[in-house]
Amino acid sequence: MSKINTLDALDKAAKKGRDLLFPSTKIRISIGMTTNSIAAGARSVYDAFLEEKKNKNMKFDMVKTGGMGFDSVEPIVDVVIPNKPRLAFAKVTVEKVPVLLEQVARLNLDRELPFYRVDEQEDIFTGETIQYVKGRLPRVFSKISLREEIPFYKNQLKVVTRNCGVIDPENMEEYIARGGYYGLHKALTEMKPDEIVQEIIDSGLRGRGGGGFPTGIKWRSCREAEGDIKYVICNGDEGDPGAYMDRSLMEGDPHSIIEGMIIGAYAIGASQGYIYVRNEYPLAVENLNRAVMQARKAGLLGKNIFGQKFSFDIKIAKGAGAFVCGESTALIASLEGRAGEPRAKYTHTVEHGLWDMPTNLNNVETWNNVPIIIARGSKWFSQIGTKTSSGTKVFSLVGKTNNIGLAEVPMGMTIRDIVYGIGGGIYNDREFKAVQTGGPSGGCIPKSLLDLPVGFDELADAGSMMGSGGMIVMDDTTCMVDIAKYFLDFLAKESCGKCTPCREGIRRMRSILEDICSGGGQEGDIELLKEMSDAIIDGSLCALGGSAPSPVLSTLRYFQEEYETHIKGKKCPAGVCKKLIKFRILDEQCNGCGKCRKVCPTRAATGSRREPHKIDQNLCIQCRACYEVCTFNAIIIE
Amino acid sequence: MVKLVIDGKTVQAEEGKILLTVARENGIEIPTLCSHETLENTGACRLCVVEITKGKRKKIVTSCLYAAEDGIVVDTKSDRVLKVRRFVMQFLMARCPTSDVIRDMAANMGIAPETRFKPSEDGKTCIFCRLCVKACEDVVGVSALGFAFRGVDKALGTPYREPSPACIGCGSCAYICPTRQITMSSTENTRSICGKTFKMKACSVCGRYFAPEEQLAFISKKTGVDLEALSVCSSCR
Structure with missing residues (x-):
């Protein structure tokens, strides 16, 4: 690398980079190679491409890039064919590599239809439009969706993540x-x-x-x-x-x-x-x-x-x-x-x-x-986003949505648009219950606030916070007391332990939540939790302790009746807290297939073939295995 | 000089002086567990919090760290303040149920243990005030004591819980510990502290064992005073 100390030198380097990004003769195949892509198998896919290239003596450039954001369909392979639309293939496996390469080489895209194509794209840095397609679009591409038609990408605005998944971070x-x-x-x-x-x-x-x-x-x-x-x-x-x-x-x-x-x-x-x-x-x-x-x-x-x-x-x-x-x-x-x-x-x-x-x-x-x-x-x-929160924000959309990944959106987009638009709705068509934003110090936002625009002040007013932009989507199988307990457990372990309210207070709150989740909740616990929260917020030395009660306060704000059902009714409505639930087989639904009997680790599920089965409550450890395996909806949680 | 109001009383203070000192100089008592005149305050125990009003804003601040400002109104016993103190004491009582110091202090403040908090059973009385750690590091200058782990697992002790080669047996940690978690035991010619036993030096005049040999060697090295000159106990000097 020569010295870049003038605009001229910068232009020269840019020219070199452009030749790599927009090759005029060779195909450029890039594969997202972030930690999560690697976890999804990107490294072996990358190796498979190199192997195939060597074996078939093919000529193309192979590049590792950052993540393309859509993590539930990783590994994603991005292909730039000179003068043709840029293509992306999703969920690429080692086995698919030879087919994919052959298709790209011959421009016969029927067998492994690309996930999307990009014909042109705005270069966010200059505002200019980059044309991938030179001349008319060949017919073979027309049945491939454009990237802007894919719900996950449709309403995103990539400012901060503009280069992720596009450039080679090593170059x-x-x-x-x-x-x-x-x-x-x-x-x-x-x-x-x-x-x-x-x-x-x-x-x-x-x-x-x-x-x-x-x-x-x-x-x-x-x-x-x-x-x-x-x-x-x-x-x-x-x-x-x-x-x-x-x-x-x-x-x-x-x-x-x-x-x-x-x-x-x-x-x-x-x-x-x-x-x-x-x-x-x-x-x-x-x-x-x-x-x-x-x-x-x-x-x-x-x-x-x-x-x-x-x-x-x-x-x-x-x-x-x-x-x-x-x-x-x-x-x-x-x-x-x-x-x-x-x-x-x-x-x-x-x-x-x-x-x-x-x-x-x-x-x-x-x-x-x-x-x-x-x-x-x-x-x-400042034209992007809202008046008080300008620009975009990258959210990591995880949990129970169909699409999972990093989504960069203009501030002010509603939670509904993020969860149902970009996220593609709730997995398995279940009911949306809440979205946890802002990490452990943030809070849970309920269904009634789905139309809340995301912004620093809006989220804070709703009892949560922007935080670093985590969004954990939860469905009706999530117990809100259990969630609060999870976050307090995290904070109890991650508190530095310097000051008393944080070190001692969080674990005392956690132990009350543990009691509530295991049937030991007492009258007055909710009030005590609120009182403790006040003292911990006011008394802690830093923002970790100062916001540690948020998971409890926000779930209490929107889901107090769920706490009460745990404490007074000794029941967990979401069917999560093991000590508060029972699994029962409905005679009229059970056809005696025996799947539950086979999967039960404690032999609590018993019965003869083709006869309704039973669960012995004394042996049952509430592991859910029977519930998950039953295909006849014969097992219910009470 | 700045002018401020503490508990309804208008007082004057040097700019930069911490609220805790200003209050005490004016006869207003604020409880603390981690503040000591010889050490820099750390704000660890949180008992000394007070509520200040600055313009239209009210906020809780740590009086052992917050410098007096002109025009602020300080309330050392507001509801918010008392709530923090109550829980801090209740947390500590649950943490160290065997500590009479904590129990008596709470009783004096009119605070009873919270029955919903299960008392710890490890028998320890450490309240993590870190006075021992600060004294060892800042006053003695050896840093033999410190903390390991974090959060609920935070633990006070010597590195790897082994007798520390840095420890000189001076006993400052035991002296400064408000809850007697760190103790020192002696025989006529030995002293045991922090898992280490020290040989004591006999006074070259009266013959009384008066200080660990390692401590005298450390002082000699640090000050350049001849070890012989340090072998005389304070009564015979």
């Missing part, structure tokens, strides 16, 4: 070809630091890590703070159960984070940056490390970037995986080599942060938004 030129580092060039050569800060303020960008604090205001405070050395930090300690958008960004588009940080550092006056990533994200660590090395070699990190009097470098710090280290002061303690425990924030980290110096900390997704705001301007950015 910096491909990043540049998509407009990368042009924002940095503009910032460094055309803008004054104060103008950049103002641009970020005007964009209305709010922190994507959970708090939703206006990013530009934070930058301004840090810029104005006194200190010889200033730091910028990228918080990549994503820890909410079910949320993985930051991982996907770090794995699939690391340069965008780096570019955002360089721009931020220039605006604030920082000379050193840190990216704090949890060590459980090895691929993210690897890709970030490589990207930092590449940027350094190109002179985009180091001394006199773009020939300016500005020097900046980035170090990658690996965290040991404590959830609390996502809290800024705990993260800073961990970076300094101390135990990850938060401190009171009466002195702000923008004034006294890392090594007591002014420090600006933003989340991965926040940094990722910066280059495009600079490139396209705050006006363009």
Whole structure:
């Protein structure tokens, strides 16, 4: 990689990248290779492509990209055929690889119909349209759905995830070809630091890590703070159960984070940056490390970037995986080599942060938004989303929806549009019950609020929070007391243990919930839980404890009767809490097939062939195996 | 100087002085378990919370960490404050049911144990105030004690729960521990603490065993004072 210190050099790199992204002669086959794609089998599919290429002496380029977002149909293979529509194949297996390759080579697409095609696409960075199809669309493609017709993609707006699944994260030129580092060039050569800060303020960008604090205001405070050395930090300690958008960004588009940080550092006056990533994200660590090395070699990190009097470098710090280290002061303690425990924030980290110096900390997704705001301007950015929450948000849509994956939508989209539109509705046509947003500190939003637009303030008013953007969709087989118990258990283990209300209080709340779920709930428990919540919220040292009761409070707010049924009726309406349910076989429905008898691990289900079976309640351990295996709906939960 | 109101009383304070000190200097008592005059406050126990009104906003702050500000109104006994204190004490009573210190303190505050909390049975009285850890690190300067694990499993002790090579047997941790979780036992010429037994030094004048040899060696090394000069007990010096 030669030095990139002029616009000319940037253009040259972009040209190289474009030749790779839009090959004029060779086919380019890329496969999403994030942690979740690999879990779905992408690596063996990738190997199968290479094997087939070697055996049949075929000529095509094979590339690993980041994730395409639609994780329930991974592995996804993306094919760029010169002058033809871009194609994607879903749920590709090793066995399908030879057929798929043959089809693509001959343009005979009947046997393994591609999942979708892309004829043209807006380059979000420049606003220009990229035409994949040159000339008329060959008929063979017409029966393939366009990507914008697929419900999962239809209403998405990929701003932050623009490069994920498109570029090879190991190749910096491909990043540049998509407009990368042009924002940095503009910032460094055309803008004054104060103008950049103002641009970020005007964009209305709010922190994507959970708090939703206006990013530009934070930058301004840090810029104005006194200190010889200033730091910028990228918080990549994503820890909410079910949320993985930051991982996907770090794995699939690391340069965008780096570019955002360089721009931020220039605006604030920082000379050193840190990216704090949890060590459980090895691929993210690897890709970030490589990207930092590449940027350094190109002179985009180091001394006199773009020939300016500005020097900046980035170090990658690996965290040991404590959830609390996502809290800024705990993260800073961990970076300094101390135990990850938060401190009171009466002195702000923008004034006294890392090594007591002014420090600006933003989340991965926040940094990722910066280059495009600079490139396209705050006006363009603030038109996306709502008045108080501008831009897009990446949500990880998981749980009981038909489609699962990362969805980036403009702020203000309703939960209904996300769950039923993008998510394709509830799995097995069951009833929607609630969606848990904001991670362990967030809350559950019920059916009555399906039309709530997602935004920082709207979610907070509903008793939940945006958090990092986790969305766990739950159906009618989910017990809300059990869910609250799950999150409190997570928090009891992940509390740093420094202050009394958090360390002691969460586990006491958890033990009351355990009692409720196992039939030991007492009159007055709900009131006690509410009282304890007040004390823990008011009394805790940091935001982890301060929001820890949220799962309980939000489920109590919308599902109190479910708690009462557990406590007074000693029943679990969702049929989840083992000690409160009984499995019974309906004589009139049972035809004596014996499946339940065979699957029962404790021999509680008995009966003769073709005769209605019975379940011995003394032997039954409520494992649900019989219930799941019965195809005649003969087993009910009481 | 700043002017503020604490429990209805207008007081003056130096800017930057923490609320806890300002209150105490004005005869207003705020309970604490983790604050000690020789150590930097950490805000761990949460007993000292107070409610402040700043403009139109009311919020709970930690009085041992929050600096006095001009014009704020401080309520050290508001309902919200008392609720936090009640639960903190009830949590600690359930955590350390055998601690008479905690029990008596709660009784003085008029707080009874919450029957819904099952008392711990491990017999420990550690309330994680971290005074011992801070004293060992900041005052003595050896960092022999620390915390392991986190959340409900957080545990106080020496690394790997083994006798610490860094420990000099000074006894500061036992001295500062408010709930007597850390104790020290002695024979005429030995002292045992934190799983380690120390040989005591006899005073070269009166012959009384007065300090662990390792502690004297540490002090000598740190201060440059000859070990011989340190071999005299404080009464004979």
